[in-house]
Amino acid sequence: MDKVKEMLSELHSVCADPRAQLDAALARGRKAVGVLPYFCPEELVYAAGMLPFGLWGAEMQTSLSGRYYPAFTCSLLHTALEMGLRGQLAGLSAIMVPLCCDSLKCFGPNWKYGVGTVPVIDVAWAQNRKTEAGEEFTRARFRRVLGRLEEISGKTVSDGEIAEAVALYNENRAALRAFSAAAAAHPEAVSPLQRCEAMKAGYFMDRAAHTAKLRALTEALCSLPESPRRGLRIVTTGILADSPALLGILEDAGCTVADDQVAQESGFFRTDTPVTADPVVGLARRLGLAEGCSVLFDPGKERGRELVKLAKAAGADGVLWVMAKFCDPEEFDYVPVRRMLEEAGIPLLAVEYDQQTASFEQARSAIEAFAEMLRG
Amino acid sequence: MADILTMGMDVGSTTSKCLILRGGKDIAASALIPAGTGTSGPRRALEEALEKAGLKREDMVCVTATGYGRATFPGADYTVSELSCHALGAHALDGEAKTVIDIGGQDAKALCLGPEGKLLRFLMNDKCAAGTGRFLEVMARVLEKDVSDLAEMDALAAGMTPISSTCTVFAESEVISQLAKGADLCDLVKGIHRSVAVRTASLMHRLGVEAPVAMTGGVARNAGVVRALEKELGTPIRVSPLAQLAGALGAAIYGWRKQGERE
Numbered sequence: 080m081d082k083v084k085e086m087l088s089e090l091h092s093v094c095a096d097p098r099a100q101l102d103a104a105l106a107r108g109r110k111a112v113g114v115l116p117y118f119c120p121e122e123l124v125y126a127a128g129m130l131p132f133g134l135w136g137a138e139m140q141t142s143l144s145g146r147y148y149p150a151f152t153c154s155l156l157h158t159a160l161e162m163g164l165r166g167q168l169a170g171l172s173a174i175m176v177p178l179c180c181d182s183l184k185c186f187g188p189n190w191k192y193g194v195g196t197v198p199v200i201d202v203a204w205a206q207n208r209k210t211e212a213g214e215e216f217t218r219a220r221f222r223r224v225l226g227r228l229e230e231i232s233g234k235t236v237s238d239g240e241i242a243e244a245v246a247l248y249n250e251n252r253a254a255l256r257a258f259s260a261a262a263a264a265h266p267e268a269v270s271p272l273q274r275c276e277a278m279k280a281g282y283f284m285d286r287a288a289h290t291a292k293l294r295a296l297t298e299a300l301c302s303l304p305e306s307p308r309r310g311l312r313i314v315t316t317g318i319l320a321d322s323p324a325l326l327g328i329l330e331d332a333g334c335t336v337a338d339d340q341v342a343q344e345s346g347f348f349r350t351d352t353p354v355t356a357d358p359v360v361g362l363a364r365r366l367g368l369a370e371g372c373s374v375l376f377d378p379g380k381e382r383g384r385e386l387v388k389l390a391k392a393a394g395a396d397g398v399l400w401v402m403a404k405f406c407d408p409e410e411f412d413y414v415p416v417r418r419m420l421e422e423a424g425i426p427l428l429a430v431e432y433d434q435q436t437a438s439f440e441q442a443r444s445a446i447e448a449f450a451e452m453l454r455g
Numbered sequence: 456m457a458d459i460l461t462m463g464m465d466v467g468s469t470t471s472k473c474l475i476l477r478g479g480k481d482i483a484a485s486a487l488i489p490a491g492t493g494t495s496g497p498r499r500a501l502e503e504a505l506e507k508a509g510l511k512r513e514d515m516v517c518v519t520a521t522g523y524g525r526a527t528f529p530g531a532d533y534t535v536s537e538l539s540c541h542a543l544g545a546h547a548l549d550g551e552a553k554t555v556i557d558i559g560g561q562d563a564k565a566l567c568l569g570p571e572g573k574l575l576r577f578l579m580n581d582k583c584a585a586g587t588g589r590f591l592e593v594m595a596r597v598l599e600k601d602v603s604d605l606a607e608m609d610a611l612a613a614g615m616t617p618i619s620s621t622c623t624v625f626a627e628s629e630v631i632s633q634l635a636k637g638a639d640l641c642d643l644v645k646g647i648h649r650s651v652a653v654r655t656a657s658l659m660h661r662l663g664v665e666a667p668v669a670m671t672g673g674v675a676r677n678a679g680v681v682r683a684l685e686k687e688l689g690t691p692i693r694v695s696p697l698a699q700l701a702g703a704l705g706a707a708i709y710g711w712r713k714q715g716e717r718e
Contacts, residue, residue, distance in 0.1 A: 426576070444538065448539055
């Protein structure tokens with residue numbers, strides 16, 4: 080158990096100070112590229128010898144970003160821009176910005192105007208992601224992204240190097256899936272927050288190092304005796320569910336995260352990149368295969384069906400939707416997905432969250448009441 | 456079990472309610488102090504209820520705390536969310552109620568009840584204070600009235616001055632503008648109540664309204680809000696004289712049930 084605690088503590092430290100990871104990479108002479116959510120082809124950054132550095136915002140108050148974004152923009156982008164404007168992301172050689180929601184489409188121009196010193200790489204992918212034409216469009220755009228990365232890194236990237244990066248990322252995804260299952264089986268050893276941090280750390284570390292750490296952690300977890308504790312099993316969904324306060328409330332209410340459909344968590348590891356002759360085709364195809372995220376074009380709302388399936392497979396007592404405040408795609412998904420859960424008889428609680436939230440008492444009441452309701 | 460005493464303490468954001476229950480059914484005493492969490496209110500409510508009943512705290516088999524300040528109430532045997540307690544309390548006050556609206560000092564909740572007051576699903580308002588007791592207090596202050604005067608003023612209104620905004624701060628500005636135009640105070644109060652009703656009805660429609668509908672919480676004492684809400688929902692709303700004590704009652708019932716499980 081001590082070994083598990085020690086490793087979880089190390090991963091916590093990574094999340095508590097991501098800047099230290101960035102500084103360490105820069106000190107070693109490795110360039111770094113900021114990667115905004117969602118579905119950016121990080122593998123291309125890695126293949127170009129640079130560190131992909133996740134930009135998922137931060138729990139902070141903003142003052143400068145309000146010059147560029149209205150108040151009703153999601154806090155993830157407000158705080159990511161704020162960090163750039165305050166110089167907290169200095170050292171990045173570029174940032175990758177996917178153009179998959181209205182607020183993200185404005186991020187690049189806002190960044191260029193406000194930050195200026197760090198170039199922006201726009202990452203466009205096809206909305207009609209499952210069609211052959213869509214895949215070809217995405218492939219072509221990813222090739223263009225690769226070109227920009229080659230200019231920034233000063234290195235020509237071979238297809239072999241991309242394929243190696245794809246394999247390394249797929250290994251990381253497999254390690255994350257194994258860890259997720261082990262953490263759900265051992266709630267006495269891994270709290271909801273620790274589970275989240277172990278996953279989130281991968282956005283700031285070298286993926287190979289993250290894989291090694293996760294494998295060791297999973298092995299240590301699997302060697303523990305079977306857990307006698309049976310709290311409430313919850314599946315989380317949303318964009319982000321990394322708030323220490325919110326996850327602490329979940330733990331206090333006796334809940335375990337049995338699985339998730341959170342963009343920051345399984346949104347990264349649920350779907351592998353297919354191995355293809357042209358590895359960039361595989362990266363484009365992954366977008367067509369992925370499900371369960373509100374920014375993906377999903378006319379049949381597979382997200383809801385996937386969530387029902389996940390909740391049933393995990394033996395979940397209920398679903399917690401951590402609703403990102405001012406996130407239109409999430410709010411559009413809410414009604415059809417809620418109906419699908421209702422039809423399947425799966426209780427749902429939605430709790431609104433943004434990274435500037437200072438008081439969680441209302442969320443505490445809602446989560447505690449939800450837990451009491453589930454216990455009957 | 457028939458004679459055991461359980462205490463429910465509902466520490467709200469603006470009021471503290473204490474209720475002593477005998478045998479899980481009969482109310483031995485209750486107290487309501489208009490001071491909430493972080494004040495002397497909870498202690499005073501407890502002392503007053505004990506004094507009325509002629510009992511000591513040691514006579515209680517268990518104390519269950521609920522409400523916004525439940526976690527900081529000293530010496531509670533159980534802490535339970537106010538949503539579960541209002542569901543239990545509302546069911547005890549009106550066994551037929553299927554939907555409950557609870558508007559307290561700081562938030563509003565819509566509850567769907569199952570058999571024996573079991574909470575089947577619920578919705579809470581967002582973080583904004585609009586549509587809550589705090590909203591009415593702010594408006595009463597602007598009108599230089601006491602919040603307890605609002606129901607009567609509503610009844611005297613000849614018309615209604617609509618308050619379009621449901622944001623407390625903007626609505627306050629709107630009321631001030633209407634005052635500057637010389638709007639009738641009673642008509643303004645009616646408009647304020649309608650604003651609360653519209654917001655509350657929207658919360659209830661999201662949950663699904665199944666009659667009979669009951670209302671609990673401090674705002675239930677305001678007949679003007681109740682009437683406006685009945686109009687919005689198109690269904691009568693049942694209000695018990697003990698509506699404001701529903702949370703404390705539910706807490707006391709919860710404690711009694713827990714004791715039953717233990718024995």
